[in-house]
Amino acid sequence: MRITHVIRGEEWLPSTPKHIMLYNGFGWKPPAFAHLPLVLNKDRTKLSKRQADISVQSYKDKGYDPAALVNFVALLGWAPNSTKEVFSMAELIEEFDISNINTAPAVSNHEKLDWFNEQHMRRHMSTNIGGLSQELREMVMRRYPSTPAHLVSEDYLNQVIRTLNGRTNKLADIPTFATYFWNEVDHAQIDATLLKKMWSPNADRLMTLVAEDLEKVPTESFTVEEISRVFKTVSEKEGVSSGKLWTPARLLLMGTPVGPGVPETIFTLGKSVALHRLKKSKQVPQF
Secondary structure (H helix, E strand, O other), X not given: OOOOEEEEEHHHHHHHHHHHHHHHHHOOOOOEEEEEOOEEOOOOOEOOOOOOOOOHHHHHHOOOOHHHHHHHHHOOOEOOOOOOOOOOHHHHHHHXXXXXXXXXXXXXXXXXXXXXXXXXXXXXXXXXXXXXXXXXXXXXXXXXXXXXXXXXXXXXHHHHHHHOOXXXXXXXXXXXXXXHHOOOOOHHHOOHHHHHHHOOOOHHHHXXXXXXXXXXXXXXXXXXXXXXXXXXXXXXXXXXXXXXXXXXXXXXXXXXXXXXXXXXXXXXXXXXXXXXXXXXXXXXXXX
């Protein structure tokens, strides 16, 4: 039958003698049988499609990178001869040795899968960022069909991905997590409790000063470094900490208390969009 090896789950062990007898009965040479430990849920019950949405398609729909998923599954029940964890398919093929299969069951840990996905995203950023931006473009257009062409261009999406590096572990989360890169921020709808924490009494004046100084920066000099310098200068002149500037600026630019660095976000949004948002400080409800 040209089958040399059969590698399967350990639940097939009791049936193996019968299978060997069948091979012998037909006069065929039995293949070499290897049995792998089971993959378990966190509660140490057998991982089963009846208990969870664990099909390959479901992971793809959730935005997991195929290389990350293969990497994750490969290390369930197998260990390399090193402490290395992140592998490409070619590296796994080179490193794999069946003798290193564990005998104990492996526990599936989605937090670990998220970590692998983040690591592979970082790898792609240095080797195939164009591929990432193409995938992101499709995701953005599905979620925001009316997005202008310049906000889904390869250059813009490449910069978005670089700006959000380390902020999310799945590409599919970006259109929701960082909606401010494609949509205007509605400052009137920001939660009142959040505003009280992020908007100080002099925030309007400070943001006006920042916007005025940023407007003076020539377009060709509008870099992350120059944007950071503007914030530092205003901070020193006004005798306030950097946090007193970053926090309200983040609110105006993103409408959220968490996100990437403010200078990086301003650079990615572009000078005109960033200034447009920073000048909306008077629209923020006052308390």
